[in-house]
Structures are given as structure tokens and as C-alpha cells.
Amino acid sequence: MSQYSGKITFYEGKCFSGRKLEVCSTCSSFQQRGFPNRVNSIRVQSGAWVCFDHPELHGQQFVLEHGEYPHWQSWNGRGDRMGSCRPVGMHGQHYRIQLFEGSCFGGRSMELTEDCSCLQGRGWEQPHVNAVRVYGDGAWVLYEEPNYRGRMYVVERGEFSNFRAWQGFSANVQSVRRVINY
Missing domain, CATH: 2.60.20.10 (Crystallins)
Structure with a gap:
């Protein structure tokens, strides 16, 4: 796995319930992948991610690192709206x-x-x-x-x-x- 890749899973329901969308690279529109723009929980299996509340990598940003986020408040969100994401470009630790x-x-x-x-x-x-x-x-x-x-x-x-x-x-x-x- 390169330093630019990772894996993040979005869930429609709280506490990792309901439909899910697994992403391993930039996803410019959740809706184009058949997933609603409402996300209530997230698991970051690897990598660091920046998520946006609108499609096309626009709008309010949320930075998510390795871990579990059981409800939208846990990632500092002001609502459950989420429309796109991309991995954070990391080259090392300096x-x-x-x-x-x-x-x-x-x-x-x-x-x-x-x-x-x-x-x-x-x-x-x-x-x-x-x-x-x-x-x-x-x-x-x-x-x-x-x-x-x-x-x-x-x-x-x-x-x-x-x-x-x-x-x-x-x-x-x-x-x-x-x-x-x-």
C-alpha cells in the first residue's frame, strides 16, 4: 500500500449500521457511487483522509485519522452531510x-x-x-x-x-x- 492510499468506510447509520461505502482512493461524489450524502459513522482502517461536506472535494473539511467515529459529532461535524473524500498526501514523518x-x-x-x-x-x-x-x-x-x-x-x-x-x-x-x- 503506498503512502497515498488507505481505506475508509462510511456508514449511513450511527454506530456503523446501515448501508456502507468503502473507499480506497479519491471519491469525488458519494452519490455517483450510489451512496447518499448522509453519513452518520465512519471507520478509518488505514491512512489519513480529508472529507468534504459537498461533492467534488468542496465545502467544509473534516480530517480523519486511523480510528472509529460512531456518530457525526465525533469528527467535529455540524451535521451528517458528507459528499466526497480523498487521502491526505503523506510523504514521511518530517x-x-x-x-x-x-x-x-x-x-x-x-x-x-x-x-x-x-x-x-x-x-x-x-x-x-x-x-x-x-x-x-x-x-x-x-x-x-x-x-x-x-x-x-x-x-x-x-x-x-x-x-x-x-x-x-x-x-x-x-x-x-x-x-x-x-
């Missing part, structure tokens, strides 16, 4: 991210190699991040609120010159953590 105050990599910056539950507690004065560079092998999750809460956005190796580049609704980012691929 994590490094640089956050920028200004868009296009301007202004003050901060570099991290470990999770940070509160950027302001580490000296980041603003409640927002306007650009990101992801170096190394790993992927990261940006959260709108401290303590890994609120909307989340996955960023993988590369450059993101503004919040729209990571499909953000705004530049609010107050905590950051590494995606762990089991």
Missing part, C-alpha cells in the same frame, strides 16, 4: 510549517515542527494567518479556533499564498496540528 501574517508570504512569520494548541500563546499576536508554506514530508491541519476546534483545513507540502488557496472561509487560524498517518 514536519515543518511556516505561517505568515500577510498574504503572499509577507509580514511576520512563525515556524513550527510540533502541534500548537494556541498560536497566540506562542506569541502569534493576530487571530489569523494569511499565508502558509509546508516543508518536509507531513501534512498539517489549520483550525479556526484554539485547542483544535472549529473549521479545519488541510495543507500539504507546498505554498498557500492566501486563505483561499487552502479553501478557507477566512484567514482565522488559531491552532495547528500535524496529520498522523498510521
Whole structure:
């Protein structure tokens, strides 16, 4: 199994009941695979995944790592809507991210190699991040609120010159953590 593959199973009912959809690679539309866009439980057998509440890999993102999610609240969802997913691109275990105050990599910056539950507690004065560079092998999750809460956005190796580049609704980012691929 390559580092970009994995296996995730979506269930229509809570606690892994009802119809199920098994996915081993990008699925841009659950409905095109004959599955409703309502998901109430999920099992991640391998890999790390980013799921979207709309088809075509759009909408609110949910990052799911190895484990069981018996109801939609357990993956920080605001409802049972889910329409597409893809594996998170992981290359290894060397994590490094640089956050920028200004868009296009301007202004003050901060570099991290470990999770940070509160950027302001580490000296980041603003409640927002306007650009990101992801170096190394790993992927990261940006959260709108401290303590890994609120909307989340996955960023993988590369450059993101503004919040729209990571499909953000705004530049609010107050905590950051590494995606762990089991």
C-alpha cells in the first residue's frame, strides 16, 4: 500500500449500521457511487483522509485519522452531510510549517515542527494567518479556533499564498496540528 492510499468506510447509520461505502482512493461524489450524502459513522482502517461536506472535494473539511467515529459529532461535524473524500498526501514523518501574517508570504512569520494548541500563546499576536508554506514530508491541519476546534483545513507540502488557496472561509487560524498517518 503506498503512502497515498488507505481505506475508509462510511456508514449511513450511527454506530456503523446501515448501508456502507468503502473507499480506497479519491471519491469525488458519494452519490455517483450510489451512496447518499448522509453519513452518520465512519471507520478509518488505514491512512489519513480529508472529507468534504459537498461533492467534488468542496465545502467544509473534516480530517480523519486511523480510528472509529460512531456518530457525526465525533469528527467535529455540524451535521451528517458528507459528499466526497480523498487521502491526505503523506510523504514521511518530517514536519515543518511556516505561517505568515500577510498574504503572499509577507509580514511576520512563525515556524513550527510540533502541534500548537494556541498560536497566540506562542506569541502569534493576530487571530489569523494569511499565508502558509509546508516543508518536509507531513501534512498539517489549520483550525479556526484554539485547542483544535472549529473549521479545519488541510495543507500539504507546498505554498498557500492566501486563505483561499487552502479553501478557507477566512484567514482565522488559531491552532495547528500535524496529520498522523498510521
